[in-house]
Amino acid sequence: xxxxxxxxxxxxxxxxxxxxxxxxxxxxxxxxxxxxxxxxxxxxxxxxxxxxxxxxxxxxxxxxxxxxxxxxxxxxxxxxxxxxxxxxxxxxxxxxxxxxxxxxxxxxxxxxxxxxxxxxxxxxxxxxxxxxxxxxxxxxxxxxxxxxxxxxxxxxxxxxxxxxxxxxxxxxxxxxxxxxxxxxxxxxxxxxxxxxxxx
Numbered sequence: 480x481x482x483x484x485x486x487x488x489x490x491x492x493x494x495x496x497x498x499x500x501x502x503x504x505x506x507x508x509x510x511x512x513x514x515x516x517x518x519x520x521x522x523x524x525x526x527x528x529x530x531x532x533x534x535x536x537x538x539x540x541x542x543x544x545x546x547x548x549x550x551x552x553x554x555x556x557x558x559x560x561x562x563x564x565x566x567x568x569x570x571x572x573x574x575x576x577x578x579x580x581x582x583x584x585x586x587x588x589x590x591x592x593x594x595x596x597x598x599x600x601x602x603x604x605x606x607x608x609x610x611x612x613x614x615x616x617x618x619x620x621x622x623x624x625x626x627x628x629x630x631x632x633x634x635x636x637x638x639x640x641x642x643x644x645x646x647x648x649x650x651x652x653x654x655x656x657x658x659x660x661x662x663x664x665x666x667x668x669x670x671x672x673x674x675x676x677x678x
Contacts, residue, residue, distance in 0.1 A: 633643065637655030644656045 554628055631651050633661050634653060634655075637643070640658050641655040642658045646652045
């Protein structure tokens with residue numbers, strides 16, 4: 480028969496235990512020995528495989544100290560326009576700004592309706608007479624007028640060197656008288672008229 484020995488070393492110096500497969504009856508339990516000194520920490524074992532079962536969530540730890548401000552990130556896209564806010568109260572009037580430069584002349588507007596006629600103004604003073612203008616060209620000859628009625632003509636009678644003289648202011652009241660340079664007595668009230676005879 481093969482005998483197997485198992486040797487167990489105790490942490491207590493000079494104490495050993497030898498076991499064999501030849502066992503006798505169990506003896507009474509001995510008194511509990513004193514606790515031995517803690518042995519040195521063994522080397523760290525290899526990391527085991529990751530567990531697929533998540534462990535329970537631990538309690539939230541205390542808030543850590545605020546870290547230093549990080550560098551500013553790039554500007555994000557502009558968000559959609561928000562709804563218009565309510566109109567705020569009117570602020571106080573600001574000081575008058577400086578006069579701006581004159582703008583360009585705008586286009587001419589449409590002509591407005593004619594206004595009512597105003598009252599006639601007072602007549603102004605007569606202006607000085609202007610210089611006489613040049614003589615205009617001679618106009619064309621007018622048409623020949625209609626023939627007038629026949630005149631009274633020269634009354635019949637008289638002799639050589641006599642002339643026709645008015646007797647008074649009545650029209651055509653004439654007579655033949657002798658022609659003389661100074662007139663004759665009784666002829667002061669007579670007027671000597673030259674006579675033209677028309678054929």
